[in-house]
Amino acid sequence: MSKDPYNVKKSLEIQDKDFDYFSLTALKNQGHPIEKLPYSIRILLENVLRNFDDFAVTKAHIETLLHWKPDTTGEDIPFKPARVLMQDFTGVPAVVDIAALRAEVDRKGGDAQKINPMIPVDLIVDHSVQVDYFGTNYAYERNMEEEYKRNVERYTFLKWAKKAFKNFSVVPPGMGICHQVNLEYLAQGVTTRDGQIFPDTLVGTDSHTPMVNGIGVVGWGVGGIEAEAALLGQPIYFIMPQVVGLKLTGKLPLGSTATDLVLQIAHALRKHGVVGKFVEVFGPGLDHLSVPDRATIGNMSPEFGCTVTYFPIDDKTLDYMRKTNRAEDHVKLVETYCKTNMLWRENSEAITYSSVVELDVSKIEPTVAGPKRPQDKILLKDFKPKFIDLLQESFGRSYITMDDREEKESLARWKAEGGNQPVQPSKDDDKANNDREEVTIEKDDKNLRTVWINHGHDKFELSDGSVVIAAITSCTNTSNPFVMIGAGLVARKARERGIDVKPWVKTSFAPGSKVVTDYMKKADLMTDLEALDFHLVGYGCTSCIGNSGPLPPKIREAIDDYDLVVASVLSGNRNFEARVHPKVKMNFLMSPMLVVAYALAGRVDVDLINDPISYDRNREPVYLKDIWPSNDEINEIMAKVLTPGDYDKNYGEIFEGNEIWRNLEVPDDKLYQWDAKSSYIKEIPFFKDISEQPKNFQNIEAAKALLVLGDSITTDHISPAGAFSQDSAAGKYLVQQGVDANDFNSYGSRRGNDEVMVRGTFANVRIKNQLVDKEGGFTQHIPSGEEMTVYDAAQKYRENNTPLIVLAGKEYGSGSSRDWAAKGTFLLGIKSVLAESYERIHRSNLVGLGVLPLQYKEGDSAKSLGLTGKENFSITGIAEGLTPQKELHVVAENDKGDKTEFKVMARLDSEIEIDYYQNDGILQYVLRQFLDEEKH
Known part of the structure; x- marks a missing residue:
């Protein structure tokens, strides 16, 4: 069959160079109303036209996008990005996975060196620097030194990967944040490869990847698992999105900033409801927003809940490209291609959107958001x-x-205590005051806690x-x-x-x-x-x-x-x-x-x-x-x-790194030599001795709830990124391995070690599990009634082969695109999560790890059904086979023998996700495919 079923592959000459491209204009000339499609949908349409192979990408997929409707629901489409962006917290475990895939292919007798990224991957080390030192001119150098001390093993591993894998680059520590580097340097708007010209697109292993939407690039955050599948040549499948039009009018008033604007947008779009949808910005107000303003808005797409917040390419885009030192030849290429192929912003009023949210930018006021959610304006x-x-x-x-306070106390404190001004001691007292800090407490009758601190010369x-x-x-x-x-x-x-x-x-x-x-x-x-x-x-x-x-x-x-x-x-x-x-x-x-x-x-x-x-x-x-x-x-x-010269200077040396990076010695081995003593890098157990065939579908019988959680549980709650104590399950493990508490580093930096990360799953100090009365990573082991850490309870359940589930409320898994939130869930023995609703990335990550996401029917919840989490749960309808979003039957039986029965939806949203679930995950699916191809 032709790779061009609509006969729209054309040739375009730009600056004396000929490129093949897939013409949306040609589709329009065939009678398809392309001009009514949102720009972001046009880019997805071009993507399936160009990647059509009648297997992973079919004519049905093209038809689905070609006939996009504002109220579209349920249709499945593929996406093959042009490149992948990673940061180190999510990138290190992804590289561990790829190295582990190589190891298993080698054990099975295959050619391990064939396991390589098939599209360009840029990994930028930006998540590991910690503010140990501040307020001094040496803070930057000292923090960099501490960063390398803590992470030299991880960085050596990444430098090995850069050497061992094709299509894989690493931006060393201390050079920038991945999304800003992407915006200012990596993103091209339009790219060329193998004689073809097409839109620059990507997925990133960080939820704020949509920042690049501000420069006209369609890209969004995915879990590390999905990104790994994409770089191994698999399409990313997702439900055809509705597209919400965000119409901006007016201009920011004096005193208001793009930050104030984005916090208002976060509030408005959360209220409107855009989870799992695309947002596309249009209207006359867009003419007054620079690319950095647009990028500020795009960056916070996950805070809105949407997949992308897309800004079509226009003159502002080209202006920014020139200011950031993109070559003039490339800027002309972007302009010519977009204007030729209906991707240039013009006549947006003709586009049909699923719904429209209007915002008068001139009415934006100075704004903050908090104290614990970005949308709380x-x-x-x-x-x-x-x-x-x-x-x-x-x-x-x-x-x-x-x-x-000021009326009663400020004058007295000003005169007697010095207020916030330095207290000048005598010379004899100088050393004593510097060596001594005192904390005293004053409590008033209204229960306001007031602590006075003497710190050297300051009293505050x-x-x-x-x-x-x-x-x-x-x-x-x-x-x-x-x-x-x-x-x-x-x-x-x-x-x-x-x-x-x-x-x-x-x-x-x-x-x-x-x-x-x-x-x-x-x-x-x-x-x-x-x-x-x-x-x-x-x-x-x-x-x-x-x-x-x-x-x-x-x-x-x-x-x-x-x-x-x-x-x-x-x-x-x-x-x-x-x-x-x-x-x-x-x-x-x-x-x-x-x-x-x-x-x-x-x-x-x-x-x-x-x-x-x-x-x-x-x-x-x-x-x-x-x-x-x-x-x-x-x-x-x-x-x-x-000036463009600043961008030229800094990005001309971005891959070099400092002297410490340059002096890191790495082996030439194509297989990574796992060190059993390492507390940072371990071969993940997912692929070892993998069977040739996937498991048969099985019902979940006599499961126990490991946690019962409320609304807005984030991936930070599930898999925290920050510091942890030696009293935590992860801390106790590291102490047993001989690691000093001062060298724990953070959960984020330990993501290459599954033993640490599984112990850190559901270990956030603020998580509230309704099975226990206290905050933190604790639960009740139901059979014994004993309270213990989530990890310890999971191990006790494992001893009796008890399957586990999690009960949750709305917006389960919101926040960062953290694959360890799903990996840790899987390794704890959790077979299913039952929630009222999911954030997009985490639901996909659960599927990618072989954990079944279930969703209550509209109006149902644990509370409405009277579930305490102490019941035995049985989930049936799986063993007979699964179809996308199949209805399953749940029976919850309490200790008195009373049963509560209800229906749930299996949030496996496509046929390919069912295959991923059956294979215990997307990478296991890819590995089995590769091994089968090697055999034949």
Whole structure:
């Protein structure tokens, strides 16, 4: 059969070069209304036309996309991305899997060297740097040294992989954040390969991959398992998406930023409901948004719940490509191809969307989000009263106002205690004060916890609402020069007014690319940020991924001893419970400019619109409006300091790394030599001695619930990324292996070791399992009634071959595209998860690991059905065979013999997912296919 069933393969000459391409215009000329299709659907259509083989990609798939309808539901389509993006937390376990596949192929007598990525893979090491040092000019170098000390084994492994695999590159540590590097350098808009020209597309092993949507590239986050399948040549199958049109009108007003806009969009789209859908932006307001503004919005697609937030290519895209040093020949190629093939933004009003959300950008106000979900928008003007309400609602705390405090106490403290000013000791006391820290407690009758801390020469007050972390972090905002220069100007104006960051605030500046520090230095704004202790701490995700590092000891002690509800402020995209720091219970997302402002205030219970942010040395009030820059000031500096040369310089050396990286010695072996003593890298057990044929389908009989969970359980709850204690199951394991607690590193860095990660599954210190009364990774072993860690309970159940399930509520698995959240689930012996609804990536990851995701019928839940989680569960209808979204029967029997029976939907959404489930996972499916081909 022809590889071009619609006869639309054409030739296009661009700058004296001929390329083959699959013409959407030719389809239109055949009578298909392509002009009514959203641009993102057009790109998927081009993808199936070009990859048609009548096996994995069929004519039926083309017809499905060609006849896309706004209310489309249920149809299955394939996607073969042009490339794959990885970061190190998800990349290391993915490379472990590929190395393990090679090992099993070799054991089976096959040619292991044939196991290679079939499309380009770029892995960027950005998730491992931790803020151990801050507020000093040596912080960056010291943090890099610590990063290599902790992770040299992982980095040696990655450098081996770069050498051993084809189509695999590694950007070493300290060079940038994967999404910002992707936006500024890797993304091409349009790509050419083997004489063909087609749209640049990708999947990434990080949920914020849609940041690249801002430059007109269709790409989204997937689990590491799906990404591995894609790089091994498998299509990614998913349900045909509905496309929600986001119509923007107006222009951002003075005082509002792209960060404020994206937090409003997150709130609006969550309310509208876009989970599993595409969002496509159109309208006249788009003309006023730069690519960095668009990328800020695209970045937070997973916070909206959608798969992509797509911005079609237009003149703004080309302008950004030129500014970021893309070759002019390539810019012309992008323009010519897109205009030729109906992928250039024009006449968007003719497109039919599934639904439309309209937003007047001119009405955007300064905004923050929190304290534990990105979509929980709070207008800046309402932040103080909202904080007071949250303190009461979430923590049962009464609140004494700052006004009351100041009236009763501030003058006395100013004179007698020194307030926040340095207390000048005598020379004889100087050494003693530096060596001694004291913590005292004052409790008022309204139960506000107030801790006074003597720290060297400083004496300061810590209480509910104090800001202990202020982080300019994350690719979400550090890729946007407008808000970064704005933050520098806030710092400059604060210095000019004589106010400083409060001494209890841990500050950090962690941009996503070295280009940022270059232009900030050119503008002399780094000097101003550093004067407020916002020194460079690293080029990586830092606080946004949970690598905030330790709090100063006495601050940590005060929080622990007096149960303080302190806060972090960060310019990131994630603020889930215990993610930023396990000691910090309230976390608020905001622009870099507001991060600086709240570091100056030192508290979140301040009305920055009307009240002073601080006082100068003369006790004159300084307001936010006094230090807020105008748009003209920011734009004037941007025009002077942003040049293509900065991008050329930094990206010209991006693969080199520092001296430590260059000196890492790696073997030439094509098979990785697993070290039994390693606590970082182990061969994962999934593939060892794999059978030639998959298992038969089996019902799940007499299962026990390992956990009963509520709504909005994130992948951070399921598989935390941050630090862990020696009292945890993972910590005890490492201690038994001879690892000192100081060398534990983080869960994220240990993802190459399944023994650590399975013990860390459901081990988040804030997870709330309804089978026990306390927070953390604990459960009840139902037969004995004994409370223990989730891991220990799973082992006891394994001794009796008891299958396990998890009961959950809505939005199960939201958050990061964390494959270990599914891998750990599988390795604990969990056969099925039963939830009210799933976030897209985690449901797919569960299938990719052979765990059956079940969904209650509309209106049903554990609560409505009266389930406690202590029943015996039997799930039938599996053994007879499965079809996409088949209805199954569940019987829950309690200890009295009473039965509750109900129907559920098997969330295996396509035929290929059924095959993945039967094979115990997608990689086992690929491996069996490869071994079968080798045999024949």
